[in-house]
Amino acid sequence: MIVEIEKIVHGGYGLTHSGNSVILVPLSVPGDIVDIEFAEGEGISFGWIKSIIKPSIYRKDPCCPVFGLCGGCDFDNMEYPYELTIKEEILREDLSRIAKMKVTDIDRVIGSSEYGYRNHARFKVSVEGEVGFFMKKSHEVVPLPDEGCRLLHRDINEFLKKIRRTGEFRAGGFRIRTDTMGNIFQKGVHGLKDNTFCYQYVNKLKYRLKIDDFFQVNNSVTAQWLNIIESYLNLESNDIVVDLFSGSGLIILTIAKKVKSVTGIEINRNAVNNARYNAGWNNVSNVSFIRANAAKGLNLLAGVNKIVVDPPRSGLTENIIGAVVTLAPSVIVYASCDTATFSRDLKRFSEMGYHLKEVSLIDMFPRTKHSEVVARIERN
Numbered sequence: 001m002i003v004e005i006e007k008i009v010h011g012g013y014g015l016t017h018s019g020n021s022v023i024l025v026p027l028s029v030p031g032d033i034v035d036i037e038f039a040e041g042e043g044i045s046f047g048w049i050k051s052i053i054k055p056s057i058y059r060k061d062p063c064c065p066v067f068g069l070c071g072g073c074d075f076d077n078m079e080y081p082y083e084l085t086i087k088e089e090i091l092r093e094d095l096s097r098i099a100k101m102k103v104t105d106i107d108r109v110i111g112s113s114e115y116g117y118r119n120h121a122r123f124k125v126s127v128e129g130e131v132g133f134f135m136k137k138s139h140e141v142v143p144l145p146d147e148g149c150r151l152l153h154r155d156i157n158e159f160l161k162k163i164r165r166t167g168e169f170r171a172g173g174f175r176i177r178t179d180t181m182g183n184i185f186q187k188g189v190h191g192l193k194d195n196t197f198c199y200q201y202v203n204k205l206k207y208r209l210k211i212d213d214f215f216q217v218n219n220s221v222t223a224q225w226l227n228i229i230e231s232y233l234n235l236e237s238n239d240i241v242v243d244l245f246s247g248s249g250l251i252i253l254t255i256a257k258k259v260k261s262v263t264g265i266e267i268n269r270n271a272v273n274n275a276r277y278n279a280g281w282n283n284v285s286n287v288s289f290i291r292a293n294a295a296k297g298l299n300l301l302a303g304v305n306k307i308v309v310d311p312p313r314s315g316l317t318e319n320i321i322g323a324v325v326t327l328a329p330s331v332i333v334y335a336s337c338d339t340a341t342f343s344r345d346l347k348r349f350s351e352m353g354y355h356l357k358e359v360s361l362i363d364m365f366p367r368t369k370h371s372e373v374v375a376r377i378e379r380n
């Protein structure tokens, strides 16, 4: 069937219609006229491009030879400014469809270097010993081209080139990280001693973390992301703040010196140990940490007036939202890497006496379907 792609929706799929049914077409660009094959059915079905009859004006040739096969990228086939427009539209549409909010003004839309931004990758190794990433929705390894992955920082690709020549990797895969000083850290490459820790430097603060631990992946926008979180919190010296999902201390240490005190709540033992170490290393003393499940940690607290939450992609549970609202903070700053779960949680907050004041989009993950949102939510 020949169709025109209308728009891109959550999940990175192009959307088109046939009669009453919706067809989602991966790897398409709005405005493309494409010949698709699709499994006819009720409701939503998926279509695959057989050929492009007329390409969209926003389409470009992908930079990567394994684009479309490798599970890493979704948008390497379109111009980057257009990708940003699409991400803004997806945010607006999720807010309207899921949160039932018409948001016309997105406060700030921050783009990033489109390539070379990732400071960290977990590589997979095929049974034949080839290095790559998993194919979309599969555990089959797609080998990387010789030049490496365009999303990765050049220092990682350089290092990868050297170690690929030796051809010896652990079957389960390996990690490489780089920091802002250009140092390389790795775990799992045969013949090299594993690095236990790695270091990151953001806004004059330094962070030590275990090489396996979570850290924001895009050095070029992390500082701007933190600045937005800080400005949405509108910090004052008598504030008593909670950093929920505090990880290795990135947000808590950024805001601590401007407030009376901050409590970090985090479930991962390594992350809490890192955050405690990082507080001491940066001479920050007005912070404390609770290692607990988010809702349980919140239930131990009182007298909090601002809360920042930065949950995993799955967002907040009903228990966590309930525990946040019970503390009745005047401001909740919500950082999210998923516009759909963010919109779902925002709806719950709006049903419980809060409203959205401002929202910004930061493109932490160019060329992929993912983006980062930061919102200021105020008590009514």
Ligand SMILES: C[S@@+](CC[C@H](N)C(=O)[O-])C[C@H]1O[C@@H](n2cnc3c(N)ncnc32)[C@H](O)[C@@H]1O
Pocket (backbone or CB within 6 Å): 214, 215, 216, 245, 246, 247, 248, 249, 250, 251, 265, 266, 267, 268, 271, 292, 293, 294, 295, 310, 311, 312, 313
């Ligand atoms: C997106 S990361 C944010 C970390 C930190 N804000 C940062 O920017 O580096 C989410 C964090 O939530 C933690 N986490 C996941 N589920 C949790 C839960 N139920 N309770 C507390 N922490 C949790 C993870 O261990 C992870 O460190």
